[in-house]
Amino acid sequence: MTDNDQILALDNQICFALYALNRAVTARYRPLLEELGLTYPQYLVMLVMWEADREGIKPRVSDLGARLRLDSGTLTPLLKRLEQRDLLQRARLAEDERVVRLRLTNAGRALRAKAANVPGRLMCGLDIEPERLLSLRQELRSLLEVLETAEPSER
Amino acid sequence: MTDNDQILALDNQICFALYALNRAVTARYRPLLEELGLTYPQYLVMLVMWEADREGIKPRVSDLGARLRLDSGTLTPLLKRLEQRDLLQRARLAEDERVVRLRLTNAGRALRAKAANVPGRLMCGLDIEPERLLSLRQELRSLLEVLETAEPSER
DNA sequence: CTGATTTACATTGTGCACAATATAATTTCC
DNA sequence: GGAAATTATATTGTGCACAATGTAAATCAG
Numbered sequence: 001m002t003d004n005d006q007i008l009a010l011d012n013q014i015c016f017a018l019y020a021l022n023r024a025v026t027a028r029y030r031p032l033l034e035e036l037g038l039t040y041p042q043y044l045v046m047l048v049m050w051e052a053d054r055e056g057i058k059p060r061v062s063d064l065g066a067r068l069r070l071d072s073g074t075l076t077p078l079l080k081r082l083e084q085r086d087l088l089q090r091a092r093l094a095e096d097e098r099v100v101r102l103r104l105t106n107a108g109r110a111l112r113a114k115a116a117n118v119p120g121r122l123m124c125g126l127d128i129e130p131e132r133l134l135s136l137r138q139e140l141r142s143l144l145e146v147l148e149t150a151e152p153s154e155r
Numbered sequence: 156m157t158d159n160d161q162i163l164a165l166d167n168q169i170c171f172a173l174y175a176l177n178r179a180v181t182a183r184y185r186p187l188l189e190e191l192g193l194t195y196p197q198y199l200v201m202l203v204m205w206e207a208d209r210e211g212i213k214p215r216v217s218d219l220g221a222r223l224r225l226d227s228g229t230l231t232p233l234l235k236r237l238e239q240r241d242l243l244q245r246a247r248l249a250e251d252e253r254v255v256r257l258r259l260t261n262a263g264r265a266l267r268a269k270a271a272n273v274p275g276r277l278m279c280g281l282d283i284e285p286e287r288l289l290s291l292r293q294e295l296r297s298l299l300e301v302l303e304t305a306e307p308s309e310r
Numbered sequence: 311c312t313g314a315t316t317t318a319c320a321t322t323g324t325g326c327a328c329a330a331t332a333t334a335a336t337t338t339c340c
Numbered sequence: 341g342g343a344a345a346t347t348a349t350a351t352t353g354t355g356c357a358c359a360a361t362g363t364a365a366a367t368c369a370g
Binding site: 004005007008010012013021022024026028044048050054069112115128132136137141143144147 | 160162163164165167168169170172173174175176177178179180181183195199202203205206209222223224267270271274275280281282283288291292294295296298299301302303305
């Protein structure tokens with residue numbers, strides 16, 4: 001194999017390692033979240049909602065978007081599904097009718113207790129040192145920041 | 156914040172760091188791949204096809220699936236789109252009519268030359284040491300193997 | 311050899327992601 | 341104060357992912 005071959009070899013792409021691992025992790029979450037009646041992106045939304053709830057904050061759609069890096073095209077239908085399941089409520093602000101404020105229902109708040117064991121059970125049966133995950137998380141976050149700060153790619 | 160709070164804090168989830176970085180990387184690929192008329196998953200398929208082509212192999216749909224961890228529900232429509240763009244051809248095997256064999260067209264083969272500069276341009280303007288990416292890739296692959304080897308999660 | 315099982319791929323339906331556009335409310339700038 | 345620009349969310353359309361199911365061909369078992 002020449003260098004030229006190597007550049008485009010699938011196994012040399014970090015992007016593919018990232019893509020494959022992300023899907024494998026999501027797949028491992030799936031049966032656990034199914035017990036909660038949540039998809040993986042819905043679970044992420046609920047994590048933000050639970051956090052905000054504890055701080056007495058009722059986030060706006062755009063707050064979720066900023067936190068999760070998702071736009072209204074993704075969030076609006078997702079939030080409507082969570083609303084239909086009575087996990088949260090969406091309401092326009094009286095002061096500014098453009099804004100939709102989100103608040104947990106009691107059912108949504110209660111679901112947190114059932115979710116509390118998800119992170120633990122996820123790792124269960126996996127022989128991975130916790131510190132390894134910590135340093136990986138740090139590296140992923142650091143690279144995310146580089147990408148979000150950087151200019152769009154060249155030419 | 157109590158420990159109990161921390162467990163479900165969004166910023167403590169490796170899964171979220173992985174999810175966010177994966178989407179940020181894909182977003183950075185997007186304008187480059189658009190020049191090739193490819194989506195990101197289509198690009199991954201083409202990487203496998205180019206590799207196979209150089210080895211004189213015409214992979215089956217299931218070969219792509221095994222390599223990319225995708226099933227026919229994802230691959231069949233994706234491959235049909237690549238076929239419509241005349242980048243590859245799909246043909247049932249005479250010996251075993253269940254099997255669909257994939258071969259690059261000349262246009263598909265030619266696209267490789269245009270793709271050759273994608274990895275370089277992707278990193279352009281990013282201040283990241285190559286060795287950092289190498290060790291990250293290794294870590295991601297190692298964890299993928301752990302997940303793929305492991306039992307499904309408990310309970 | 312034939313019925314049962316397995317294999318490979320296709321189809322259907324749901325739920326993201328995301329670009330592009332739409333809509334309505336607020337803010338800004340003369 | 342009113343036209344223009346901006347902001348926040350919604351809608352539409354395309355393309356994944358993936359579960360569940362279908363279909364036809366090949367293999368296996370008795």
